[in-house]
Amino acid sequence: MADIVWTFEVLANNFDLAGSASQVAKSRLKQLSLPTELIRRIVISMYEGEINMVIHADGGIATLTVTPTEIIVVLKDTGKGIENVELALKEGYTTADSQIRELGFGAGMGLPNMKKYSDNLVIDTEINVGTTITMTFKLNKK
Amino acid sequence: MKLREVSQILNAQVLCGEEYLDTEVLSACGSDMMSDVLAYVKDQAILLTGLVNPQAVRTVIMMDMKCICFVRGKMPDDKILEIARDNSIVVMCTKEGLFAACGKLYQNGLVGEGT
Numbered sequence: 023m024a025d026i027v028w029t030f031e032v033l034a035n036n037f038d039l040a041g042s043a044s045q046v047a048k049s050r051l052k053q054l055s056l057p058t059e060l061i062r063r064i065v066i067s068m069y070e071g072e073i074n075m076v077i078h079a080d081g082g083i084a085t086l087t088v089t090p091t092e093i094i095v096v097l098k099d100t101g102k103g104i105e106n107v108e109l110a111l112k113e114g115y116t117t118a119d120s121q122i123r124e125l126g127f128g129a130g131m132g133l134p135n136m137k138k139y140s141d142n143l144v145i146d147t148e149i150n151v152g153t154t155i156t157m158t159f160k161l162n163k164k
Numbered sequence: 165m166k167l168r169e170v171s172q173i174l175n176a177q178v179l180c181g182e183e184y185l186d187t188e189v190l191s192a193c194g195s196d197m198m199s200d201v202l203a204y205v206k207d208q209a210i211l212l213t214g215l216v217n218p219q220a221v222r223t224v225i226m227m228d229m230k231c232i233c234f235v236r237g238k239m240p241d242d243k244i245l246e247i248a249r250d251n252s253i254v255v256m257c258t259k260e261g262l263f264a265a266c267g268k269l270y271q272n273g274l275v276g277e278g279t
Binding site for chain 1: 197
């Protein structure tokens with residue numbers, strides 16, 4: 023079976039739409055009859071990443087690839103980059119302002135959640151160039 | 165407990181999803197912080213929150229929850245209700261505060277842990 027690739031544009035500072043790509047991804051993943059728990063891990067991770075792109079970067083592109091063995095989520099932005107990746111991965115560390123907190127985010131759980139729920143997380147970031155986050159989810163774990 | 169009983173206990177107004185009020189639920193969580201819900205919640209069926217925005221409903225969708233109940237009398241707008249309707253989510257609104265709403269449901273048998 024050929025890989026399935028879905029691409030979503032994530033718009034900067036559009037709080038009405040923030041999370042809508044993950045919402046669409048969820049309904050499409052459900053149609054593939056994947057295990058519920060796996061779908062949940064994927065969409066939670068993608069949702070956190072999508073919110074990050076809306077609030078911290080200038081939006082970006084989310085790509086979801088379904089292969090016979092894994093699902094890969096790539097979140098690519100051209101934003102300001104992550105200054106200290108190690109700190110950003112620490113639960114509770116945040117650079118979010120009050121506007122972001124009003125959305126219910128900005129608790130410093132975004133990247134930690136993405137790391138927790140994905141089988142592999144790679145963060146490629148450069149200051150003032152952008153960030154690409156690649157998350158992999160194994161289809162047949164254990 | 166059925167969602168119908170939840171609405172009665174909280175004296176809540178059901179804003180959409182009346183057709184799902186016979187759904188049985190066992191657990192709930194209360195939070196205004198969606199990242200915490202995404203991090204710690206597992207299989208709870210109801211989110212009680214004072215956060216009224218599309219992200220709150222989307223969090224419920226991501227977590228496979230059945231119902232969102234807005235507390236402190238906060239009313240969601242049509243945009244939020246549309247997202248809920250499209251995803252078969254029951255939306256309620258109660259005048260109770262978050263603490264009291266959670267307490268009443270807990271007292272009546274709902275638990276915090278997912279099942």
